[in-house]
Amino acid sequence: TVRRRLEAAGMNARRPLQATKLSNQTRENRVIWAQRRRRLTLQQWERVLFSDESHFCCWVADGRQRIWR
Incomplete structure (x- = not known):
């Protein structure tokens, strides 16, 4: 298939960049x-919580557009 040929060439499906x-x-x-x-100290930074929200879809198509790079 086309997908297999692209993967064999080292290309990957990626979502298009959407920068705000x-x-x-x-x-x-x-x-x-x-x-x-x-100038915060290490002890002050230890109280800060950073979060990264990511979407994962394991079993069904999520309808997102992807491009090959």
């Missing part, structure tokens, strides 16, 4: 946030 454009105000807010936290 930031407004000038959002950029300024992010810089201010970073400047306020740049």
Whole structure:
């Protein structure tokens, strides 16, 4: 199949990049946030929780568009 040939050539199915454009105000807010936290100690950073939300679909098609790279 076409898919097998593409995989054999080392290409992978990926989702297209969808970057959110930031407004000038959002950029300024992010810089201010970073400047306020740049001198935090390790003990202070240990109390910070970061999360990464990811979508996984194991058994059915999720309807997302994919491109081959």
